[in-house]
Amino acid sequence: MANDDSSVAVDNGRRNFLNWFLSTTAGAFLVSVTYPLSKYLIPPEVTESTASTVTLSIKPNDVKANSGQIFRFGSQPAILVKDTNGELKAFSAVCTHLACIVQYRSDINQIWCACHNGHFDLNGRNVEGPPPKPLEQYVVNVRADQIVVSKRG
Amino acid sequence: MWSMSGPTKLSSVREAKRLDNESPKHGKLWLWLDERVGLSDMVYLAKKKEIPLHRHTFWYYFGGMTLFLFMVQVTTGILLLLYYRPSAGEAFESIQFLMTEVQFGWLVRSIHSWSANLMIFAMFIHLFSALFLQAYRAPREITWLSGGGLLGLMLAFGFTGYLLPWNELAFFATRVGTEIPGIVPVVGPFLRRLLRGGNDVTGATLTRFYGIHVAILPAIVTVVLGLHLFLVQKHGMSRPTSAETGEAAKRTMPFFPNFFLRDLVGWLCALGVLAALAAYFPAELGKKADPFQPAPIGIKPEWYFMAMFQTLKLLPSHILGIEGELLGVLGFGVIGLILVGMPFLDRSPGRGKMSRRLAAAFGVVLIVYSLMLTYLGYTMSPTK
Numbered sequence: 001m002a003n004d005d006s007s008v009a010v011d012n013g014r015r016n017f018l019n020w021f022l023s024t025t026a027g028a029f030l031v032s033v034t035y036p037l038s039k040y041l042i043p044p045e046v047t048e049s050t051a052s053t054v055t056l057s058i059k060p061n062d063v064k065a066n067s068g069q070i071f072r073f074g075s076q077p078a079i080l081v082k083d084t085n086g087e088l089k090a091f092s093a094v095c096t097h098l099a100c101i102v103q104y105r106s107d108i109n110q111i112w113c114a115c116h117n118g119h120f121d122l123n124g125r126n127v128e129g130p131p132p133k134p135l136e137q138y139v140v141n142v143r144a145d146q147i148v149v150s151k152r153g
Numbered sequence: 154m155w156s157m158s159g160p161t162k163l164s165s166v167r168e169a170k171r172l173d174n175e176s177p178k179h180g181k182l183w184l185w186l187d188e189r190v191g192l193s194d195m196v197y198l199a200k201k202k203e204i205p206l207h208r209h210t211f212w213y214y215f216g217g218m219t220l221f222l223f224m225v226q227v228t229t230g231i232l233l234l235l236y237y238r239p240s241a242g243e244a245f246e247s248i249q250f251l252m253t254e255v256q257f258g259w260l261v262r263s264i265h266s267w268s269a270n271l272m273i274f275a276m277f278i279h280l281f282s283a284l285f286l287q288a289y290r291a292p293r294e295i296t297w298l299s300g301g302g303l304l305g306l307m308l309a310f311g312f313t314g315y316l317l318p319w320n321e322l323a324f325f326a327t328r329v330g331t332e333i334p335g336i337v338p339v340v341g342p343f344l345r346r347l348l349r350g351g352n353d354v355t356g357a358t359l360t361r362f363y364g365i366h367v368a369i370l371p372a373i374v375t376v377v378l379g380l381h382l383f384l385v386q387k388h389g390m391s392r393p394t395s396a397e398t399g400e401a402a403k404r405t406m407p408f409f410p411n412f413f414l415r416d417l418v419g420w421l422c423a424l425g426v427l428a429a430l431a432a433y434f435p436a437e438l439g440k441k442a443d444p445f446q447p448a449p450i451g452i453k454p455e456w457y458f459m460a461m462f463q464t465l466k467l468l469p470s471h472i473l474g475i476e477g478e479l480l481g482v483l484g485f486g487v488i489g490l491i492l493v494g495m496p497f498l499d500r501s502p503g504r505g506k507m508s509r510r511l512a513a514a515f516g517v518v519l520i521v522y523s524l525m526l527t528y529l530g531y532t533m534s535p536t537k
Contacts, residue, residue, distance in 0.1 A: 043349075130467075
């Protein structure tokens with residue numbers, strides 16, 4: 001009987017050790033596969049142009065009143081608008097709702113997003129439809145014969 | 154029980170196989186193959202399978218129809234791979250080439266596009282017929298769950314495939330579609346980056362969607378579809394509760410060849426419809442995507458995303474202090490969870506009339522809501 005008991009005790013010890021050894025090995029194996037795999041799937045950060053100022057290729061006098069156009073601000077689209085009084089304004093062209101690119105509508109003098117019918121006034125405020133936040137407004141300076149748009153602050 | 158029924162069952166299987174083997178219709182080749190791959194086992198399985206007959210039997214055809222259209226998708230998809238080039242610089246041009254230069258290129262692409270739509274349509278009919286007939290009740294909960302998984306996978310196929318032509322519509326649909334997970338608090342921005350392969354929708358997104366569309370999704374679908382079909386064979390077709398008792402419970406039709414031939418007739422009709430649609434309404438290509446142009450007026454998603462799209466359009470910017478689109482997306486999530494969790498929410502299906510009415514009411518409300526919003530989506534003026 002005593003012999004039986006001790007053999008059971010030894011077996012358990014050995015079994016526990018093997019269970020521990022196998023499960024840590026399996027765990028380590030899983031981690032060594034899933035860690036590089038998940039890191040691989042996450043795209044690397046690409047250094048984006050941090051330009052806070054952009055000089056447009058279009059001349060101030062070539063922009064018609066009551067019109068708008070998209071231009072590149074670094075890697076992002078932005079919109080330049082000349083209102084009915086001839087004042088130039090610029091905003092981010094990425095709709096604050098679901099990131100479509102907005103356009104200027106001369107019939108209602110508003111910036112409008114075609115995707116979900118969002119309206120912004122010419123101060124960038126979200127005045128109608130689903131957009132939750134105003135468009136980011138940029139500073140427009142006319143220097144000599146050039147339009148220079150820069151971020152605020 | 155096992156020791157009693159097991160051997161009896163086994164011996165009857167052997168008996169059936171023995172009779173089958175000894176019948177004079179089989180030649181030497183058949184016997185040779187049977188010994189090696191077990192043909193008589195398959196014959197036995199095919200003979201055993203029966204389809205319940207009742208006044209709702211018609212709805213059984215839509216599972217098989219979805220499967221047929223999926224096979225069309227696999228075939229035409231493989232053919233498209235031979236000409237398609239997955240990069241922002243070449244994708245649009247390669248499809249232009251396919252549509253104008255390659256013989257029958259327009260046909261293959263148009264069938265792929267139409268079959269995708271018809272497959273999703275057939276799948277929705279299959280889903281709602283299973284919902285209304287409460288086919289999800291025990292022991293078919295996992296069949297229902299795997300079906301829900303397949304629905305998600307097919308919608309993902311539709312969404313990723315839509316971007317591949319790299320045209321204006323595709324570009325904005327993907328911008329919006331990948332922005333939606335982005336509004337989920339905390340993990341949203343990470344998910345959006347993971348989906349887009351970067352911060353914006355670019356050529357990196359196209360390459361990523363291509364890999365998902367032609368390799369990752371097919372691999373997952375193979376497993377989930379295999380499980381779904383295996384479970385359908387294991388449990389047989391679900392009988393609606395109204396045909397579960399009495400004489401009605403005994404009426405069946407052999408699957409092979411009776412039901413299978415009816416399936417084939419349906420598939421042949423579907424192929425005819427596909428060919429006609431592809432010939433009269435070939436898939437369009439539109440304008441090449443330009444990340445620095447405004448979204449085109451009247452932009453719309455595929456019809457199966459229309460109800461969700463229109464909901465997001467009509468929701469105000471804030472509801473009780475919460476952003477409208479977040480509330481909308483949460484709503485879609487809850488509806489999806491209720492749908493997938495039906496077998497566990499509807500605890501006494503069939504037994505109480507109440508539960509049947511609740512499941513039916515949920516289905517009817519969902520269908521009516523989707524139809525109304527889809528109608529609005531196609532008829533409301535895009536500029537007002």
